[in-house]
Amino acid sequence: MQLTVERLQQIELFIKEHQHARVTELSEHFGVSEPTIRRDLQKLEAMGRIQREHGGAIALTQATPEPPIIHRITESKEEKGRIGEATAHLINDGETIFLGSGTTTQEVARFLDHKKNLTVVTNALNIANQLVSNPDINLIITGGIVRHSEFSMIGHIVEQTLKELRADKVIVSMRAISIKEGLTNADPLETMTDRVIIQFAREVILVADHTKFDKAATGFVASITAVHKIVTDDQTPAHIVQQLRDMNIDVILA
Template sequence: MDTLLTTARLEQIEHIVKERQHIRVTELSEYLGVSEPTIRRDLKKLELMGRVKREHGGVSAAELATVEPPIVQRGVENREEKRSIGRLAASLIKDGETIFLGSGTTTLEVARCLENKQKLTVITNALNVAYHLAEKENITLIITGGVVRHSELSMIGHIAEQTLKDLRADKAIISMRAVSLQDGLTSIDPLETITDRVIIQCAREVILVADNTKFGKVATNIVAPATAVQKIITDDRTSEEIVSQLRALGIEVLQPSMAQDM
């Protein structure tokens, strides 16, 4: 019964916040007839789900993931965090493996750290990744083909998906527009969403690389639940609450500060 009451209260709080856009904890406490500590615990749960955003003394409606700037502009954003994530992800790749590298600025940082790997096979649907790896003689490069999504320099659609269905990788390293505990991995573009679903199925292990700005947000199209990935590599600025909740789902979360212990 307590669980049902809590679930109903969470839904009610979410509805109120969406209507008001911003409301104080004291107001919610008075309106729902429960203590402020209870409201704060509820808001913590809703924030981890990506439903609301807590602020000092109150709460506002969750930030929805909007259309990102083109990939060439995003390359300068959180550059150091992406580089550290890229180095850590590359350290997990073994000589002789077959990996899939998806599109994005963080996956490009992974590609930049593969120069010392031997007998590696890389499958990619990302033009920027393919361009960077094209002259690396230690890497066998497989490009999926497909319809180019210009803003992302990615290849999507039926051709890319059919190619991926005929291939298998040891690891798939992907990025995602938005990640939340409740809605999982979500994306803006519906066609890219379908391609991403096929990507996730082509590898024995799926590794998500995502800096702190990707979490607690929800985009329009659901790609997969968070548990579709086995590992998440993020930076040290991702909140401890989010990291703990992801680990509670059975997902291994790695951060650059842990690299020295690996």
Template sequence: MGAEMQLTTERLQQIELILQERQHIRVTELSEQLGVSEPTIRRDLKKLESIGRVRREHGGVSVATSTTTEPPILQRVTENIDEKRRIGQMAASLIQDGETIFLGSGTTTLEVARHLYNKKNLTVITNALNVAHQLAGNENITLIITGGVIRHSELSMIGHIVEQTLKDLRADKAIISMRAISLQDGLTNVDPLETNTDRVIIQCARKVILVADHNKFDKVATGVVAPITAVHTIVTDDQTPLSTVQNLRELGLEVHLA
């Protein structure tokens, strides 16, 4: 990520955090608080408005009334369920007995967890409560739960505690999901507080496997996690456009269609 893009991304995240506290703020106040010009702030707000995060008003900005970070995980459990089950089964087949894996939060990663029942001597690290619950009764799995601050909508743990724990651990493979995936903008997330945690997760494993149904592609969210090439393998469903699959393979990524 270029230095300028990183600064812009960090500033967008700061604006969202400020709005979470204030709900409404004037452009002049944002300019003073963030130490950049008003034209720069207006360009930032235009970007946030384009993805439905804020509503611009005369001289200021407020949180978009229709904006949610994303539907809660309990609402998403039945979305594209057949595709997610196939993706979960295929991703689980890439895991070998005796490996240490990180398994992230999300509805698709939960399907991966459900297909690990026949694996032997696995160690699974997770920051997801639903994944931990799914695996807790499996005596063939050594389960490590990271701890951290609960993000209730995702049943996941984020923040400094998770990040510090993962800095002390190494996995053979990290299996993650992501809210938005783009060839140009890479892996992005809608929650600015979760972005740093996602970055540390990617760094804890020798190989990163991204599980994502077709709806996640060609989308961009506010917080940049990593370029698409930070991923080694993508498991998706057969409704993902073939042009997208081909472009990913040309970048050197291994792509499996479930």
């Protein structure tokens, strides 16, 4: 058993160092059979340590601690702007939408100026501030415990408010996205609130630039199949886009 545990640790380290490894390569390197390596990879994937692919495995990157929203506004600014504009085209006059917190969702809010009779529910103070002066938008702010670093409101009050409302679309961003690990976030209380938000509407639209993919954070929100559409930028790896489309998720490249 000890040998098996040590081998698993060494295989994980090898994959992290090389970012990718084939079964034949691992078999030769560690001096064990290919069926043994496949079983080891299966165990590591179940533990959330790596992501298997045909013939081998790739490293699953842990999402780094997220800096406060005020420091992220300029990150991938051009890509987020394109994502925001493309997402706004998916929103129709007269709809009720939920717009979650984050810098990418704030870009969506910037492109809602010409919508008519739109109802926007949000738990984000920056988005509320963006929309409050628009008379064509019926703005509903959930209330809740303010998470100062994110300008967002989380916790029981948000969750209770959403139980009293209905929306056509939920538009959210996420700390980390992985086909295997799903949608994940770092803050435990925010993760619980996100679980309620994801179930708030018939259609879930995820907005995320390419830096969010193939990563995992500690708090599980939902599987990737909870999402109906993903709006991302054209730097998102083609194999990830194809995998998502193979799962009947509509991927829009902005």
